[in-house]
Amino acid sequence: MKGSVKVGIVGLGMGRIHLQALKRMEGVEVSALCDVNEELLKKVGEEAGVQKLFTDFEQFISDDMDAAFICTPHFLHYEQVIAALRSGKHVFCEKPLAVTVKEADEMAKVARELGKKLAVGFQRRTNPKDRLVKQLIQELGEISRGLYEMLSLRTQAYYDSGAWRGTWWGEGGGVLINQAVHDLDIYQWWMGMPKLVFGMAETFAHEIETEDLASAIFVYENGAQVLFQASLVNHPGMSRFEVSGEMGCLIYDGNIRLAKIDGALFDFIRTCPEAWGKPPEVTWQDVQAPQEEWGHAALVKDFIDSIVEDREPLVSGEEGIKSVELVNAIIMSTILREPVELPLERASYEALMEDLRAGRRSLPRRASQP
Ligand SMILES: NC(=O)c1ccc[n+]([C@@H]2O[C@H](COP(=O)([O-])OP(=O)(O)OC[C@H]3O[C@@H](n4cnc5c(N)ncnc54)[C@H](O)[C@@H]3O)[C@@H](O)[C@H]2O)c1
Structure with a gap:
């Protein structure tokens, strides 16, 4: 992939940690943020200088970006990851990949079928x-x-x-x-x-x-x-x-x-x-x-590199199922x-x-x- 990787983040609890790592990374642009908590969204958006702020996930995921970070509560991972993949994004999903193994199977399968990267937030792998x-x-x-x-x-x-x-x-x-x-x-x-x-x-x-x-x-x-x-x-x-x-x-x-x-x-x-x-x-x-150095930032960098180099991320969707x-x-x-x-x-x-x-x-x- 050529040029910078355009990234969006939904869920600004853990998502804020990833935002900090992404802002320090070369070749990455955080273009959009999403959270249902409007006050938090504005505050984090201002701090990070991100212009596009969404409280609605559907609008967020329809926006132009290469990859989405799904950092919302567990019950949302399945529907948000599938929606992000189907709208053409690579996805970094915070752990756990899903609540049930049936959902996790489907998420990994959809990523493979669409040829998109799906990575899971297990930083200990680094x-x-x-x-x-x-x-x-x-x-x-x-x-x-x-x-x-x-x-x-x-x-x-x-x-x-x-x-x-x-x-x-x-x-x-x-x-x-x-x-x-x-x-x-x-x-x-x-x-x-x-x-x-x-x-x-x-x-x-x-x-x-x-x-x-x-x-x-x-x-x-x-x-x-x-x-x-x-x-x-x-x-x-x-x-x-x-x-x-x-x-x-x-x-x-x-x-x-x-x-x-x-x-x-x-x-x-x-x-x-x-x-x-x-x-x-x-x-x-x-x-x-x-x-x-190891931890969140190292795992996030691996995910970005997996997009740029078109290779498997360290923790793939299939790994997240287990x-x-x-x-x-x-x-x-x-x-x-x-x-x-x-x-x-x-x-x-x-x-x-x-x-x-x-x-x-x-x-x-x-x-x-x-
Ligand atoms: N890898 C790690 O070490 C690590 C550490 C902490 C949390 N996590 C994971 O991160 C995820 C979030 O956990 P957290 O502790 O940040 O939770 P949190 O409750 O602190 O934050 C979740 C955020 O998501 C927002 N949100 C909720 N519903 C939404 C929706 N429909 N659309 C947009 N935003 C929505 C909330 O307003 C909140 O700001 C979980 O999957 C958790 O397991 C991972």
Whole structure:
């Protein structure tokens, strides 16, 4: 593509962060902004010197631009992304790609059919540590087990700050689809998709419809088991990933530690003649990732470059489907009280979401909650 890339942004919460990054980028012109909050729209427009301001999405998306950033609440992603693609725009969609996996499938399909870029806002994909972990997992041989914890905190005031938050109609879930969707994306990028999901999601401490605490067991084709847990009722916050395989194990809690086994562990288990024989030597090492700028701005730049260079963005629509599928699977397994197989039965989850929105079904709540 020649000349500067003309960009519009809808939703000026997260969209404002992207605006700042785009304004600093060469070869990009932010030509239009859209938000239903007129006061905010005027203020951000004036600050950024953007002339075309819209409160109506249809008018905004009909305007002349190469790419649209969709940064609105979750329930709007599906219709706004499809409308933007159909009006000829490349699209950067904030995470999650959609609320249901059926919607996400369609969004990725429409982008492919129209030959437009569709990128999803998972900035951790630009983090050198996260990229290194993906590489190191390849050194562990066949995987046997793992653990992933995403433990954080949000107050009731956070949920009260927007009518869409904490609701099935608006957010389409709680901690899983909003915060832990980053973790589920990076996790599946490292480890691939499981074949079976046992899920347990509940509303523990907030006055909301959706989950603030969730656990899952992911089971893989070879039998490997991974425990996943996400919480917004934890203080202090913690994040930890562990994975073990035939050739070693890795611990990632901000720092990366790798244990390499001198030999093949599963062979040793099978062939050692003694009940308590001497297992292979283990060598631990701290592994350092390169120091690089990463985050929202790096991901936004990748999206712009993907348009200019006509290549895949770092996180494509197809990639965005997978974290939505894991979220949906944990919710579905909770409600059905049984494990669910992947690929998830799309139509069943649509029906389940209808029931959740209508209040015909609900998640378990902490027993002592008022
Ligand atoms: N990648 C990240 O780290 C990250 C961080 C925060 C939020 N997000 C994502 O960004 C999106 C927005 O979240 P947020 O926290 O900014 O929400 P927010 O509620 O703070 O902002 C949303 C904005 O969209 C506007 N809006 C609502 N309906 C609209 C419509 N029909 N047309 C035009 N504008 C409309 C609202 O007025 C508001 O200004 C969500 O998908 C969220 O998950 C991503």
